[in-house]
Amino acid sequence: MGKRLLTVLAVIAFLSGVVLSSLGGAADKQEAPATIEIQAKLWSEHTKGPVKFEHKKHQDEYKIKCDSCHHVYKDGKNTWKEGDKVQKCMECHNEPTIKGEKKLSKDKQKLNLKLAFHENCQGCHKDLKKKDKAKYGKIPTTCIKCHTKSKKK
Numbered sequence: 001m002g003k004r005l006l007t008v009l010a011v012i013a014f015l016s017g018v019v020l021s022s023l024g025g026a027a028d029k030q031e032a033p034a035t036i037e038i039q040a041k042l043w044s045e046h047t048k049g050p051v052k053f054e055h056k057k058h059q060d061e062y063k064i065k066c067d068s069c070h071h072v073y074k075d076g077k078n079t080w081k082e083g084d085k086v087q088k089c090m091e092c093h094n095e096p097t098i099k100g101e102k103k104l105s106k107d108k109q110k111l112n113l114k115l116a117f118h119e120n121c122q123g124c125h126k127d128l129k130k131k132d133k134a135k136y137g138k139i140p141t142t143c144i145k146c147h148t149k150s151k152k153k
Ligand code: HEC
Pocket: 038, 039, 040, 041, 043, 045, 046, 047, 048, 049, 050, 051, 098, 114, 117, 118, 121, 122, 125, 140, 141, 142, 143, 144, 145, 146, 147
């Protein structure tokens, strides 16, 4: 094969790569950072410091499925699947009460952000600890284990 033909082939391969990736669009290559400092902007005033969340560890080491945490409900069923756009929790859970949130109506509680985080994070941790205390004895279930930093930044 001539050098020229190789060059032409290389150029074609490169260009089709460019075309394919631009066709794919930017939206579907959304990456989560390995570690997320959760401090939702829904609250302009935080009573607690940010929560350090090891996103990558939860997915790779602890082997938690994406859809244990990410969802889009349609008719009561989670229709979100890996590769779909991920919205921030507060985009849907936009009910901001952080005091007496359990006194809200059931519908409001579903969209309360503090309850969403606590049910998801603390809920799973408590369940695992209950199921297998020997294995999960150290999993964070108390305030200070997640809210390790003092108020604000
Ligand atoms: C398993 C982890 C976890 C545990 C345990 C936990 N939280 Fe949270 N909590 C979170 C996360 C994540 C958020 C969202 C943080 C943010 O956006 O600032 C949050 C948010 C909050 C908020 C609203 C945001 C703010 O700064 O005011 C309050 C209040 C709160 N938690 C109090 C508590 C208290 C009190 C306890 C113990 C009874 C507790 N949490 C236990 C993970 C946890």
